[in-house]
Amino acid sequence: MSLIDGLRQLTDDALEYVEQITASELVSVEIVLIDVQETATLHINNKITLQEGSHNPDARILMTKTVFNNILAGKADFGALIGRSKYSEKRPIDFEIINTIKTNQLMSTLYTLMTFFFTPRKPKIKKLNRSLAGEAHGAHPIPLVYSDGLRSGWYTIDEGETLNESGEKDPYPQIFVIIKGRGKAQIGDTRVTLEPDSAVYIPVNASHSVTALETMQLLWLAWNTPII
Known part of the structure; x- marks a missing residue:
C-alpha cells in the first residue's frame, strides 16, 4: 500500500x-x-x-x-x-x-x-505482547496513553533485567501495577518485593528501579507530567 x-x-x-x-x-x-x-x-x-x-x-x-x-x-x-x-x-x-x-x-x-x-482500525485496540514491545529504560514498553499531564504504558521486564537500572528520578508521581511475575523494587533507600495483584507508588523525585526475578508484566502510570 x-x-x-x-x-x-x-x-x-x-x-x-x-x-x-x-x-x-x-x-x-x-x-x-x-x-x-x-x-x-x-x-x-x-x-x-x-x-x-x-x-x-x-x-x-x-x-x-x-x-x-x-x-x-x-x-x-x-x-x-x-x-x-x-x-x-x-x-x-x-x-x-x-x-x-x-x-x-x-x-x-x-x-x-x-x-x-497510528493505532489502526476502529475501535482502537492495542495488542499487549512482548513481540510488539520496544526498548527503553532497560525493559520493553508499549505506550498506552500519552497526553498533557498523563503518561502510561505496559511493560515486560525479562528475567534478570532491571527497569531504570541507574535509579531514575522524576519530578512527578508514578505507580507500577504488577500483573505478572515477581521482582524487587528499590525506592529511595527501601527495597521491597513485588508480586502480582499489587501496586507500588513512587514518590516525587524518588530514585526507583525494578529488577525482575522472573519475567514480569506491569502497568506504569504517571501524572502531573510535563509535555517534554
Whole structure:
C-alpha cells in the first residue's frame, strides 16, 4: 500500500477519535518513508487533512515502508518503535522538530498521533505482547496513553533485567501495577518485593528501579507530567 493510501486509511479509522487528536492551532507533520522517498503531510487543526508531498511541515516523522506497512497490519506498534529513554537515541521511527517555536504543541501532537492515529482500525485496540514491545529504560514498553499531564504504558521486564537500572528520578508521581511475575523494587533507600495483584507508588523525585526475578508484566502510570 502506498503511503498516501495508508494515511487515508488511518485518517478514516481515527474519525471517531478526532476530538482527541485535533489542535487549537494548525500543526503540519510530514510523514516520510525514507527507503522509498514517499512523503505526505498531515495538517491538524479542528480536523485532519492530508496532502501528498511535503507542505511547510512543523515536524517530521521518518520510518521505512516495511515499518509503516507493519503498523497498518497490526504487526508493529508505533509507540513502541518511536519510544526511547533519551531523545537522542535512534529508533526504527524518528521524530524531528522543525519549527521549534511550536515545540510544546508538536510534542502534544506527537502524543495524540501515537495514542490514537497510528493505532489502526476502529475501535482502537492495542495488542499487549512482548513481540510488539520496544526498548527503553532497560525493559520493553508499549505506550498506552500519552497526553498533557498523563503518561502510561505496559511493560515486560525479562528475567534478570532491571527497569531504570541507574535509579531514575522524576519530578512527578508514578505507580507500577504488577500483573505478572515477581521482582524487587528499590525506592529511595527501601527495597521491597513485588508480586502480582499489587501496586507500588513512587514518590516525587524518588530514585526507583525494578529488577525482575522472573519475567514480569506491569502497568506504569504517571501524572502531573510535563509535555517534554
